[in-house]
Amino acid sequence: MRNLKIYLLVFVCLFGSKMKAQESFEGKAKDIASRIETIVKEEKKELKAEVEVVNEQLAQGKLTNQEADEKKKVLAEARAKTIEEKVAKLEEELHVLVQDKVDGKIKNIDTSKTITVHIDKDFFSHKKYINGEKRTTSQFVFAFGANNLVTDKQVANSDFKYWKSHFYEWGLTYNTRILKEDNLLHFKYGMSLMYNNLRPTDDRYFVKNGAQTDLITSTVHLDESRFRNVYIMVPLHLEFDFTKKEIRDDANYFRTHKSMRVGLGGYAGFRVKSKQILCFDDASGNDVEQKTKGNYNVNDFNYGLSTYVGYRATSLYLKYDLQPLFENNAVDQNNISLGLRFDFN
Template sequence: MRNFKIYLVVLVCLFVNQIRAQETFEERAKDIASKIEDVVKEEKKELKVEVEAVNEQLALGKLTNEEADEKKKVLAEARAKTIEEKVAKMEEELQVLVQEKVDGKIKNVDTSKTITIHFSKDYFSHKKCSDGEKRTTSQFVFALGVNNLVTDKQVANSDFKYWRSHFYEWGLTYNTRILKDDNLLHFKYGMSLMYNNLRSTDDRYFVKNGGQTDLVTSTVHLDESRFRNVYIMVPLHLEFDFTKKEIRDDATYFRTHKSMRVGLGGYAGFRVKSKQILGFDDASGNDVDQKTKGNYNVNDFNYGLSTYVGYKETSIYLKYDLQPLFENNTVDQNNISLGLRFDFN
């Protein structure tokens, strides 16, 4: 009997180690997010070196102010294109990963659980297993929903389609329990890639007119008119998690994302790119797909307020940009998004 117990304990340890050796969904998502972050940092670092070289030429009188500004603009656009191309490949990896998750090909492994086995001097005579959750945990976040612009403090009578204008967001967050002996308050922080898409009504599209960006009517029927802005954001939330603590064998265990949750906070970050996509038939009846990249006078820096209310991993998610979409338009228009958010532990 004693040998059987020894065998069982060793078998459990080997089984646990085998499970932990497998790469989990969260770890793979975190790895992709880390790669994207590294790409952005590296390209910004290279751009800084290039801009400093231009400034040196300007200081030596080899370039005029206008020539220096134009050269910096070209360098910035080149780096932005490089980021876009590199990130696009990683986005494909993430889409495959999410699809595998949805198809059930990746099983959840709770890496926060620990199994501790104590060996006494008389060889495997005592064992003890305990599971709990670390004070700081991490989650992969994915969100999607509808997107629009608030004009004159209202969304009614919008110039953009309500159900076909959409947003989606994905990223990695960390969740830290604030109080040592209470599970209610948590500080949630991380990094996200946000996509805001606007589809205009009545065959209209955006045109840059000096410092203004106007929504004008096309001379041909547009099958598609989509304006996309992509941002890298740092979201910060105070999360109220109503998951009750558990007491077993005189020990207290804290878990998260097992009950109702409420998050209040905001986000801040910068624009990665802007793109307008137009689809129409030309005079010969051929399908034309026209993609135009540019800044369209969109603010490079963005920040806003966000909140979510949900149960377990699923929440209703609301975001509102405090920064207007366009820099100098006479009428401020602020992006607003409403949808579903998923926090995968």
């Protein structure tokens, strides 16, 4: 938005016999300045009346503090836009007037006279009504990294490739500042779509064997063996945001995701689908891609713990499923993921 702190400096001069030309220039300049001041006064008056109505609704319990702040913000921005549009037209008139003077169409300027018009931009700034960001903000989240299974409480000597087994996650989160006058603690919650991919080693793949799911060796070389599980999850975190508050106009000003952040929490949700993808060459040398959908005895419900540590939008992200991957296997195997997470405001 154009800076509304406008200074109209018009120098008007008199040289005896040229009074008529001087009066024309000075009169037009004063008229423009007067009209701008009138616009500002009227808009301030209207905004003040609108804000008083919102305050009455807040006092009557018809609005929450957050709703009242949001309303005031919208009203202030609308009035500021109205001022900007109206003043822009008068600015153009003044520009033409001064240009005419520069071009010599209007003569005689007295540098002893100055007309100044000041518009208080801060009066129309929503920062007058809310302390920085809204108390609740939203972020788009995207995460990716390595994925594997913890077997017998360890990931070492895994049956799955470490760098080729991946996870992906994307979703929407909301971030609410818990304390009104302190920026440290936030409650973060939302919904995510999570893809967990496992790539077995040594030409192996999963086979459903009654209530068990076994990892067996293929009779042919597998160019690709990938087992994918897709979940819809609800993540919940307590976030420590170390972004320092600012002091503006003797008021606290809060922002998020501008410094170091730490999140502690977990997630819960349900499985959408499971799919196994096998790629190999048949006896004739043809490329074959085989996709098989099924439940593979994977638990339909999933939950776990997660944490992230980072700076600004980027974090190191760790997740661990407390629910075993398979329902009835003799040995529990729990999914674990480590990667990067991006929270975009």
